[in-house]
Amino acid sequence: MKPLMPRLHLLQDGLAMFLGGELQVAVYTDMLDHPGTTIRQTYDRMRQTYRDQLAYTTVSTVANKLCDKGVLHRKKHATKADYLYTASVEENELIARCVQLVVDKLREEYPDELAFAIVADRGEL
Numbered sequence: 001m002k003p004l005m006p007r008l009h010l011l012q013d014g015l016a017m018f019l020g021g022e023l024q025v026a027v028y029t030d031m032l033d034h035p036g037t038t039i040r041q042t043y044d045r046m047r048q049t050y051r052d053q054l055a056y057t058t059v060s061t062v063a064n065k066l067c068d069k070g071v072l073h074r075k076k077h078a079t080k081a082d083y084l085y086t087a088s089v090e091e092n093e094l095i096a097r098c099v100q101l102v103v104d105k106l107r108e109e110y111p112d113e114l115a116f117a118i119v120a121d122r123g124e125l
Contacts, residue, residue: 008102015091018098019071027062028071032087038077039063039085 009017015025026049030042043059063085066072073088089097106114 015095015098018094019066019069023058024062024066027059028066028087029091031063031072031085032091035086036084037086038082040082042085 009020012021015028016022019025019028026046027042030045031037034041034045039056039060042063043054043056046054046059063072063074067074067085070088071094073086074083075086077084103114
C-alpha cells in the first residue's frame with residue numbers, strides 16, 4: 001500500500017483525518033460496500049445524500065486520489081469504457097495502518113516525547 005498521509009487533517013475526525021475529509025471517507029465507504037462499482041454508480045448513490053451539492057467530476061477526482069493513496073484499486077471494465085473501483089483494504093486494516101504510520105513517525109522524530117506520553121497514559125509517572 002502506498003503512503004496514506006502526506007499530512008494529517010487534524011480538524012477532521014476518524015478516517016477523514018487520514019484520507020483528507022468526509023467526502024473521501026464517503027467515496028471510500030461506498031466503494032468498500034459496493035466492490036467493482038463505477039464512478040457513475042457511486043455518484044448516483046451519493047447524490048441521495050448530497051443532493052445537488054455534488055458533481056460527478058468531484059467523485060471521480062476523489063476516487064482517483066484515493067487510488068493514488070493506495071486505498072482504492074481501479075481496473076478497466078471488460079466491455080465498457082468505464083473503470084471499476086474496489087477498496088484495496090478493509091476499514092479496520094486501514095485504521096490500523098494509519099495508526100501505525102503515526103506511531104512510526106512519532107518514534108522516528110520524537111522518541112523521547114512518545115515514550116513519555118506512553119508512560120503518562122499508563123499512569124506510571
